[in-house]
Amino acid sequence: MSVPLEHDYIGLSDASRSSVESSNISSDSETNNVLNLKATELSLGLPGFSKNFEENGCCTKFEPKNFMLGAKRGFSDVNLDVNGGFEKVQGLKGDLVDGVVKVGEEKKKDAVPSAKAQVVGWPPIRSFRKNTMATNVSKNGDAREGSSGSGGCLYVKVSMDGAPYLRKIDLKVYHNYAELSKALEKMFSCFTLGQCTSNGVRGREGLSESNLKDLLHGSECVLTYEDKDGDWMLVGDVPWEMFIDSCKRLRIMKGSEAIGLAPRSVDKGKNRN
Amino acid sequence: MTDSGSTDPTRIPSLPEVFLKRTFSLINSTSDRNSLSLVCKDWYNYERLTRRHVSIRNCYAVSPEIVAARFPAIRSVSLKGKPRFSDFNLVPEEWGADVQPWLSVFVTAYPLLEELRLKRMSVCDDSLEFLAMNFDAFKALSMLSCDGFSTIGLEAIATHCKNLTELDIQENGVADVGGDWLGFFPENLTSLEVLNFANLGNEVSFDVLESLVSRSKSLRVLKVNQKVSLDQLRKLLVLAPQLTELGTGTFSGDLVSSSVNELESAFSKCGNLQTLSGFWDPSLLYIPALYPVCGGLTFLNLSYSVLGADELEQILTHCKRLTRLWVLDTVGDKGLEAVGSHCPLLEELRVYPDDPLDQQSGVSESGLVAVSNGCPKLHYILYFCQRMTNAAVVTVAQNCPDFTHFRLCIMKPHEPDYLTNEPMDEAFGAIVKTCVNLQRLSVSGLLTDLAFEYIGKYAKNLETLSVAFAGNSDAGMEYVMRGCPKLKRLEIRDCPFGDSALLSGLSQCESMRSLWMSACNLTMNGCKKLAQEKAMLNVEVIKDEDGDDSLANKVYVYRTVAGPRKDAPPFVVTL
Numbered sequence: 151m152s153v154p155l156e157h158d159y160i161g162l163s164d165a166s167r168s169s170v171e172s173s174n175i176s177s178d179s180e181t182n183n184v185l186n187l188k189a190t191e192l193s194l195g196l197p198g199f200s201k202n203f204e205e206n207g208c209c210t211k212f213e214p215k216n217f218m219l220g221a222k223r224g225f226s227d228v229n230l231d232v233n234g235g236f237e238k239v240q241g242l243k244g245d246l247v248d249g250v251v252k253v254g255e256e257k258k259k260d261a262v263p264s265a266k267a268q269v270v271g272w273p274p275i276r277s278f279r280k281n282t283m284a285t286n287v288s289k290n291g292d293a294r295e296g297s298s299g300s301g302g303c304l305y306v307k308v309s310m311d312g313a314p315y316l317r318k319i320d321l322k323v324y325h326n327y328a329e330l331s332k333a334l335e336k337m338f339s340c341f342t343l344g345q346c347t348s349n350g351v352r353g354r355e356g357l358s359e360s361n362l363k364d365l366l367h368g369s370e371c372v373l374t375y376e377d378k379d380g381d382w383m384l385v386g387d388v389p390w391e392m393f394i395d396s397c398k399r400l401r402i403m404k405g406s407e408a409i410g411l412a413p414r415s416v417d418k419g420k421n422r423n
Numbered sequence: 424m425t426d427s428g429s430t431d432p433t434r435i436p437s438l439p440e441v442f443l444k445r446t447f448s449l450i451n452s453t454s455d456r457n458s459l460s461l462v463c464k465d466w467y468n469y470e471r472l473t474r475r476h477v478s479i480r481n482c483y484a485v486s487p488e489i490v491a492a493r494f495p496a497i498r499s500v501s502l503k504g505k506p507r508f509s510d511f512n513l514v515p516e517e518w519g520a521d522v523q524p525w526l527s528v529f530v531t532a533y534p535l536l537e538e539l540r541l542k543r544m545s546v547c548d549d550s551l552e553f554l555a556m557n558f559d560a561f562k563a564l565s566m567l568s569c570d571g572f573s574t575i576g577l578e579a580i581a582t583h584c585k586n587l588t589e590l591d592i593q594e595n596g597v598a599d600v601g602g603d604w605l606g607f608f609p610e611n612l613t614s615l616e617v618l619n620f621a622n623l624g625n626e627v628s629f630d631v632l633e634s635l636v637s638r639s640k641s642l643r644v645l646k647v648n649q650k651v652s653l654d655q656l657r658k659l660l661v662l663a664p665q666l667t668e669l670g671t672g673t674f675s676g677d678l679v680s681s682s683v684n685e686l687e688s689a690f691s692k693c694g695n696l697q698t699l700s701g702f703w704d705p706s707l708l709y710i711p712a713l714y715p716v717c718g719g720l721t722f723l724n725l726s727y728s729v730l731g732a733d734e735l736e737q738i739l740t741h742c743k744r745l746t747r748l749w750v751l752d753t754v755g756d757k758g759l760e761a762v763g764s765h766c767p768l769l770e771e772l773r774v775y776p777d778d779p780l781d782q783q784s785g786v787s788e789s790g791l792v793a794v795s796n797g798c799p800k801l802h803y804i805l806y807f808c809q810r811m812t813n814a815a816v817v818t819v820a821q822n823c824p825d826f827t828h829f830r831l832c833i834m835k836p837h838e839p840d841y842l843t844n845e846p847m848d849e850a851f852g853a854i855v856k857t858c859v860n861l862q863r864l865s866v867s868g869l870l871t872d873l874a875f876e877y878i879g880k881y882a883k884n885l886e887t888l889s890v891a892f893a894g895n896s897d898a899g900m901e902y903v904m905r906g907c908p909k910l911k912r913l914e915i916r917d918c919p920f921g922d923s924a925l926l927s928g929l930s931q932c933e934s935m936r937s938l939w940m941s942a943c944n945l946t947m948n949g950c951k952k953l954a955q956e957k958a959m960l961n962v963e964v965i966k967d968e969d970g971d972d973s974l975a976n977k978v979y980v981y982r983t984v985a986g987p988r989k990d991a992p993p994f995v996v997t998l
Contacts, residue, residue, distance in 0.1 A: 269836065269917075270511075270512060270513065271508065271511030271512045271513045271916075272511070272834075272836065272891065273776060273779050273807060273832050273834045274508075274510070274511045274832065274889075274891075275511070275775070275776070275779070275807075276510045276511070276568065276594055277510070277512065277596065278568075278594040278595070278596075278622065279594070279726075279727075279775065282703075282727060283727070283777065
């Protein structure tokens with residue numbers, strides 16, 4: 151059955167569409183320089199994340215499970231050549247992008263991530279349908295009891311303060327906070343030429359106090375979520391399983407709003423780079 | 424009536440003018456009328472004076488002045504604008520197809536205009552207001568795949584069109600700026616027969632909607648948007664059991680003020696329902712409420728519903744009379760087997776992709792074959808799939824030789840037969856050889872010039888051909904240009920066809936309505952040559968911002984009696 155995938159909320163020209171296989175591409179639809187912004191990319195400071203964008207030019211390969219940015223429903227109209235430049239990039243308004251850039255074959259765990267480039271206007275599906283499917287999500291469980299369809303999707307909205315539109319992601323695709331954090335970074339990097347930095351050790355499940363400190367000291371961003379009770383909580387306090395069970399939506403908070411959510415003790419992080 | 428031996432022009436007695444005009448006014452078929460108008464000058468005149476409806480399939484093929492001059496009595500106009508590939512973002516915004524120039528002429532020529540149906544036109548709010556305020560008899564507005572307007576324009580329509588019977592907003596780029604446009608319908612408006620606002624994103628006031636439905640006793644088509652809840656839908660059904668077409672809102676969530684039984688009971692009172700659509704987020708809990716009406720359904724549109732095979736089958740067991748079915752490919756091949764088993768009367772099937780980039784999901788050749796086995800009356804198919812085989816399509820052609828519309832989209836460009844690794848030439852060859860009534864064909868997958876040779880040789884009734892990522896050389900396109908006498912619309916993208924292919928079909932170009940070629944190998948020189956050879960064609964090149972000026976990346980050619988466009992934006996160059 152279909153693999154749970156990230157949603158492109160708008161289904162527009164976000165330049166973050168990638169292949170079935172494992173590549174992440176930072177999303178940007180305004181400039182040709184997005185792929186060079188790795189040094190200033192948003193990082194949310196969740197554990198397990200390490201700033202390792204240098205691996206392959208511009209993108210880090212993501213873990214398997216066919217994780218794809220965007221495009222489960224609603225896919226972009228931007229041509230993107232992961233390994234180099236790309237042709238004109240589509241503006242958010244939906245201007246045209248020309249040219250088809252064929253990238254190499256997809257490989258699963260490869261040092262060189264390649265993405266199947268998406269072609270403008272292909273497959274030939276009207277924008278209305280694309281946008282509708284992007285916002286019309288299979289809800290987690292509730293409306294799909296007994297469904298033989300893709301059970302086990304858990305889509306939540308992700309908002310970022312200051313960003314013009316929201317995104318949707320499937321939490322079931324990730325296994326830990328690190329993966330989530332990485333994905334969100336990629337997704338929202340176009341909106342912050344970040345002061346956010348993060349440090350962390352790959353593979354850690356819980357957010358340690360020290361990581362939080364690192365997060366807050368150097369950065370402006372905090373990842374929060376709304377739980378079942380409607381309360382806004384800091385991501386990372388509870389075990390991952392418990393988190394995805396109770397998370398209803400995510401919000402990346404910036405600046406002063408972030409103060410007060412995280413503990414304020416001043417330890418030096420042992421995982422600081 | 425020709426008598427090859429006689430030269431006596433008075434041999435056929437002329438019929439009285441009154442008689443002819445009266446007779447002609449009863450003839451509605453456009454093609455019949457076109458034939459009548461060719462008989463003689465008198466009949467041409469009688470026909471043009473009695474024509475009530477005109478369909479303009481390319482708004483730049485003729486000018487509004489010319490239309491108004493020829494047909495003075497028009498009450499109903501249907502107008503199509505942009506090339507079809509504009510649906511897929513291949514045409515820049517601001518390209519044109521503005522409806523206003525037409526309205527400006529119609530206001531004097533057709534003050535009694537009643538109906539306007541627009542497809543792929545640019546419509547702004549001011550134009551909608553202009554329409555609403557200047558045409559007192561106006562009744563029916565339908566817009567499909569248009570853009571440029573917002574709910575503010577709809578407010579104007581609601582406010583000023585005192586006799587409105589139809590408001591049909593479908594799949595448009597409409598900006599829903601909120602506000603209460605529905606509330607602008609006056610309390611005394613009771614004439615609505617068709618209301619379709621499924622396209623709009625924001626909530627409408629339910630009280631207003633309820634009141635409108637309640638007083639519109641002639642309402643037969645109601646399609647609401649996703650914001651209308653199940654509870655609300657149930658209430659509407661109770662008010663309008665006479666509906667023949669229903670588009671539901673969201674089909675999930677909690678029924679608060681009633682139960683599933685009550686929902687089912689509301690549906691069961693709708694004995695005239697033939698068409699169902701909507702079903703965003705269908706909840707399996709509530710789908711059984713539909714069963715009472717399923718038996719009478721002829722058209723079921725589930726193309727926005729994420730359903731699995733079993734769920735679809737459950738529904739289809741109740742829908743024996745279906746002739747048209749649209750689904751998402753989440754139903755899989757297994758779901759399509761269910762279609763083949765339960766819908767023997769099926770004539771049209773569309774399978775849309777839920778996730779085009781996921782190569783593991785969706786449907787394949789076996790689903791298509793299963794449907795063709797069970798549905799011998801199938802004549803229209805639109806099928807998005809990840810992979811296909813030649814053998815499967817050959818089988819399908821044999822099972823269903825009556826195809827008039829065969830649109831197969833293998834979603835990965837240049838994808839061969841996945842079992843044999845061969846091009847998909849034989850698949851489409853089988854279709855064109857077997858299906859002699861084929862009018863519309865969309866090809867995909869890895870195709871060589873051979874596929875086009877087949878098309879040129881066999882597809883003698885073909886009117887519309889869509890080609891993408893196919894062919895080897897100019898020869899491919901030349902086969903088609905030379906071989907398909909009835910070809911009206913040809914749209915090509917990303918194919919290695921160059922100037923000589925373009926110029927090979929000079930005579931064809933005149934009889935065709937339009938030709939679109941993008942990302943092929945055309946040069947400006949080639950296009951200029953075409954323009955020089957054929958004065959009655961507009962050869963338009965849509966210029967890239969950068970890119971080689973000698974190349975013509977996007978070319979749109981169409982026949983016209985109106986000369987070059989006067990409203991062409993700077994990036995459209997008419998040669």
